[in-house]
Amino acid sequence: MRALEALEEKGVATVSSVELADQAGTTAAHVRKDLSAFGSFGTRGLGYPVVALLREVREILGLDRRWLVALVGAGRIGSALFAYPRFRERGFEIVAVFDADPAKVGGHIEGCEIQPSDQLETVLRDRGVEIAILAVPAHAAQEVADRAVAAGVRGLLNFAPVRLKVPAEVFVNDVNLAMELESLSHALRPRLSSGGANGGANAGPRPHRAPRRTL
Amino acid sequence: MRALEALEEKGVATVSSVELADQAGTTAAHVRKDLSAFGSFGTRGLGYPVVALLREVREILGLDRRWLVALVGAGRIGSALFAYPRFRERGFEIVAVFDADPAKVGGHIEGCEIQPSDQLETVLRDRGVEIAILAVPAHAAQEVADRAVAAGVRGLLNFAPVRLKVPAEVFVNDVNLAMELESLSHALRPRLSSGGANGGANAGPRPHRAPRRTL
DNA sequence: CGATGTGAACGCGTTCACAGCG
């Protein structure tokens, strides 16, 4: 979708699966396969019509409507997310902000009043909020999730490093910022190069470069 | 690793692959297979020793050392990341903060002075920074990435919604917050059901039931 | 016995290769 938006901006009329793949960092076959799962959007010999395909992709992604979102946790991350312009651009409207800290309640971020957590159920029900962003401490996440679900929320964007237990019909998307850096440290970590004084214990192709270990 | 940390905190001595899998939201076979790729850490009939395995996993993830990190972009997200305590807890130390905005330069976040972007190469080289967090606007991301790489950075945590072009030896980890919400809207988007009034009895990922379309 | 470690079977997403169509 981002690639299509860029092409639309540039006024490009049609695009081939090869060009789309290059933009999106994938393969042409993959682009065609995935799109073909939803319909037949292209023209053989020509490519895909940018504007029409973009509209189609938006609909597939559920972005052809507004979504009411609640933000729970007005800490540093929560505040940053509230002001993140791309959410609103994509149709996600944060209509309520909650925090458990009485010192924060009544305060404002970007002109929106922070409400006490105990009003969560009422407000979410009344406004028909379907998605909640959890930017709360790990120990509070499960309780907030339970209450949000009880209030009718069907999707959770969870920034707390815990595995939430929710009913099967509720979708959870975890974002673990620490893990993102850990993934890098794993990739950058120096491997033990071969040739060490390993008593000849390594025969056959080893998966990782480090010698097999026993505790 | 998070599961093991919780077990260590509780003073549990050994843990089975089944218990670990439950905690981590995966399967016992998967836990055993993955661990066995790195070594033979368990005891048959008993399970895995929590403390020793935790140490081993930390090393595998490259978390048995400190990592010097630079933060580029002192906007809302950048500031939130700087103060995010879990980075430091895991050994990631943000030793420099940069911003292109002269109004921000010289200011402080959490006691750390914001430096002008044009000092990026010098500072990163001098301090031996290996990882950079990119919390800059999309249009600036590629240039910052290029300069960070030129200054010796080998890992990038990129919050800008662009696909960075970097040399093959540099690792990039993309975090796209808008996409995380879009993923939810896609999952929550109402499907055209094929007549069957399925009252919510669903298991697992649902197939795409929308009729095939043509533009 | 009980739980690990692991070859084998399985399933599934990816890639290939080409028929089909503008």
Place this chain on the structure above:
DNA sequence: CGCTGTGAACGCGTTCACATCG
């Protein structure tokens, strides 16, 4: 002729099932 759409082939991660060993 060019590029889509797609069945088939492929590769690979997951899961199974059990030999193995404390």
